[in-house]
Amino acid sequence: MTQIPKAVTSAADSSGLQQTPDQRRQMRRVLWSSYIGSTVEFYDFLVYGTAASLVFGQIFFADLDPLVGTIASFGTLAAGYAARPLGGVIFGHFGDRLGRKQMLILTMMLMGVSSTLIGLLPSQQQIGAAPVILILLRIIQGIALGGEWGGATLMALEHSTSRRRGLSVAIVNAGAPTGAVLAAGIMGVFSLLPQDQFLSWGWRIPFLISAVLVAVALWVRLGVHESPIFQQAQEAAKLEAPTKKPVPLIEVLRHPKGVLLSGLAGIAPLAIQSLMATFALTFAILGGTDRSVALFAAAIASVVNMVTLPLFGALSDRLGRRPVLAGGLITAAVLAYPIFSMIGSGNTAMVFTGYFLGYGLVVAALMGTLSSFISEQFSTTSRYTGASLGYQLGATLGAGFAPLIAANLLTVGGPNATLVAIFVGALAVVSGLAVLATRESFRKDLL
Template identity: 45%
Template sequence: MSQPPVRSSGKTTSLSRIIMVSSAGSAIEWFDFFIYGTAAALVFNKLFFPASDPLVGTLLAFMTFAIGFVARPVGGIVFGHFGDRVGRKPALVSALFLMGGSTALIGLLPTYDAIGVAAPVLLVVLRLLQGIAVGGQWGGAVLIATENAPRGRRGLYGSFAQLGVPAGLMLSSLVFLVITSTLDDRQFTAWGWRVPFLCSIALIVVALFAQFKLEETEDSRQARQEREASGAAEGSRSPVVEVLRRHPRNVLLAAGAVVVIGAGFYLFVTYMLSYGTTVLGMPKSTLLNAVLVGAALQVPALMGFGALSDRVGRRAVYLVGAAGMGLWAYPAFLLLNTERWPLVTLALVVGQLLFAAMYGPQAAFFSELFSARVRYSGASLGYQLGVMLGGAFTPIIATWLYAKYESFVPVAGFLVAAAAVSCLCVLVLSETYQDEDEDEDDDDNVAAAEDAESGGNVRPLTAR
């Protein structure tokens, strides 16, 4: 895939804005998404499902957490279509507005005691909107960064958009840490949990900045022109339909590669927070501090692994993270069970660094799997399907496994299985990091020829 050369001085300011918006927008949006997971583990089971026993209440709270993941592929489809047909910038800005508004409304939502069953129903609706927004935002932030990256640095620039995960996690953990440290349990339950959700109004400011300061990517402009020039029949085809017709193999393999990312991240961040507080009886602050340290270390790790993938390839770096995540599952629980802060921190930090080894190069890896005209749809759909499969039900499955077997071993085995699936999918995918030396038009011609011969099972931007 052809990328623009290193930007001239006239474009430096624009590129810095692109990096800032993709990083800051992702950080605040993921902050919004993570505070829901933290609240689900700490307080939603009491405020929105009080009629249930503690275990059932926790499971129901995690079910609403999972609904956000189920909605993410919908967001990938809707915003993918919008992003491929209209442009990356308007799709990204719309997703940011949706996320900021829905999260702020959660902070204003009455509890079960105030409005009864309507409270959890409204919570589910707003969680669905959160999921749709995240499903649309990721593709926009990633493509804004990678499609404007200088030659040979797409992995590094793609990692800037990925910084939203640790930055958002760090912000959410820090906010909850401060609130839980300064308020007693009664105050936190009464109103303290609402403060992080109301802070999401800041995302609307980022969206406004992006609307007025961002430029559309050259790849997006060219793809739109090609679509318009290809004729009415070709131009009217949905990008989602087109990517599923031409690149179904890459969509499915990308989804499989992400399974361990979803399972591993939410096991180490969301489930272990619940496991540590409810099973082991550890203080919330101990676990939140450990998560905070891991999130801080993820920031340089993501950039380092992204840059490394520009040198040695996406697959090699990704495989190290996926295999390592599976191997670390059992030792991590052993360390957590010691209830000693240094060892608990080590367990969570290593898990998050292994996540960074996959997530750092992932943005460039997935964007390189699809041609520009369907890239938003293809990358978003593959990623969101995989995160839904791997992340949506991980806290629920882990909670159920521990309740049934009263042991962490089956929970660790679940992560090992997810890692095996992802390793296999990454091995089947071809390496992509050197494809920027190829000509985009030649690549599309080859893709079209392969499409005619293989009936849609093509890989347009993989090494040949």
């Protein structure tokens, strides 16, 4: 009889109510490493979004009208989102075959290198091909983040007890607003430079800082163990079919409903998160708010989001994923117009209030629940691939194109929030229907 390693036999316990002291200690390490890693990954990804709102139109699309240049800049932002499903498929395949931890280390290195190169990229006036190189580097960022999300999420999910999976995953997801705080805060400091210095070299420093952050995150991630549930699934597969290794993507596509519903459920949450992280800055500045004030408001609201995300994750452990997601979508549809109207008002107090409501309430309710909701739809042997593909499909369709669409809506309806609010409401309806068509998963046995 084949003996299963100790780390594997503990997997069943990790999904129950009790954990040993060693399991709890390892759980803390997993959460810390996934949180730090996600922070760095999203810092890299979102500092690009901030630069796309403030700088890239003038640096890489200087021969275009300012508003058209901003739209083109958001187009490069969309390219990164479009690449995320590819990253989910590639790293998901190997994550389901070889393990979650190895893929997390590889995606971290890939993201760090591409971000550093963006910081060193000459302007369009210096190199005519600079916009093309920028797009290629952005695509690499998208591939890296598309693979990283699944690994970080599943490490937390699969190490956690069944009663705290939502909280554990939400803590990891808090890395996104933490990365946003770093991105907005660091970019905000350098935006205080005189305009010519900011455009010539100031915007580059936040990208170069990425190299240091990546080194720290890699050091932390190297100290965690592989997912015990994944190890147990691998051992079980060897016992059942020693020579047969099913392709995770084919396994997922045999039952495409899970991927499609996951992707549709994620469109609105991910679009709203993206609008708050990128488009809201442009909208605030168009409304008359100073650039540094808008960045500071985004940073402070992201700090609030870091606290409220785990709260909604814990709430989903008690009430279920579907009620919390549905409530967040209804709130988003109702508050979209007030939130964006306040952000575009030019009044500092109103701008801060709009950001607080957007990040602290709407984004927290949606993103504090979405990742665990999607991950629980798939089996362990194909979870990395299926969850990554579903999530990144929602990211591409929602987050990737939302800022671009919103910027174009301003050219049609003028600098007001009406069309943007209608757009958000329509997305909320689509995601809400997908959530209602999906079974509740918060008590599902991952094994």
